[in-house]
């Protein structure tokens with residue numbers, strides 16, 4: 001049984017009985033190019049996920065031939081002299097959406113096919129917690145190609161994923177990376193045959209939803225927090241978190257199951 005939480009508009013959201021939410025960019029006529037309407041819808045969908053306790057993992061994908069081709073370049077052209085003012089608002093919506101995605105308790109798995117380009121496409125892929133890419137998928141930043149700088153947090157996320165030297169190459173020279181090149185650089189979790197990308201992303205999601213959600217959420221939080229922390233400041237938070245989680249029913253159940261070598265029955269408590 002699947003709940004259609006948002007069933008029309010530029011972003012679709014549904015939730016299956018296992019707690020896997022599917023967040024889909026839905027402007028296929030524009031390669032899911034991001035305009036303000038899509039970004040506001042994306043932020044609203046993320047906030048809906050944030051408030052929905054049944055969600056245990058999120059699979060993010062794009063309708064049509066591409067994951068997302070970044071900012072809506074046709075929108076770009078229509079704004080003329082007014083683009084800087086328009087982008088001041090539009091880009092802030094992209095930054096808010098990326099921040100909300102990273103702060104979501106459930107992990108986000110991007111299922112990328114076609115192109116992932118620009119702040120919307122390349123940026124969202126970099127901000128996802130895991131990325132499953134089709135063999136034919138391609139990735140590029142595109143920012144400098146349109147006289148802009150990277151956004152969507154890419155100057156942090158990409159540099160941490162692939163290292164500063166590689167991030168400089170990718171963002172300054174704007175290569176189109178094949179899925180294999182993106183995987184080798186450290187951008188992706190796995191590359192799969194084109195026809196299996198969504199199933200593989202869902203399989204990864206089901207692996208996660210079978211584990212204690214409080215432990216999963218805490219692990220995601222600590223990893224993102226660690227990007228900007230020193231070891232000395234992170235160690236006490238890890239210890240505090242381990243202590244807190246050890247008092248949960250799921251932790252007791254997991255320990256008991258390991259001792260007697262049986263499968264655990266987690267409740268999420």
Ligand SMILES: CCCCCCCCCCCCC[C@H](O)CC(=O)SCCNC(=O)CCNC(=O)[C@H](O)C(C)(C)COP(=O)(O)OP(=O)(O)OC[C@H]1O[C@@H](n2cnc3c(N)ncnc32)[C@H](O)[C@@H]1OP(=O)(O)O
Pocket residue numbers: 028029030031033034035036039066069070071072073074075076087090091094115117118119120141142143145146148151
């Ligand atoms: C600079 C954009 C700002 C616009 C303001 C809107 C606010 C957005 C929110 C803030 C954004 C902040 C700034 C942003 O982060 C900056 C960037 O994203 S820079 C990168 C911009 N993107 C690109 O340069 C990619 C452009 N697209 C392509 O290069 C190619 O389409 C592709 C992705 C390589 C795929 O090529 P193909 O497989 O050949 O597919 P098509 O080209 O046939 O595309 C199908 C269809 O979709 C239309 N389309 C493709 N990309 C976009 C796009 N980015 N915006 C709008 N429409 C797009 C394309 O025209 C085709 O339409 P059709 O011609 O069939 O009607």
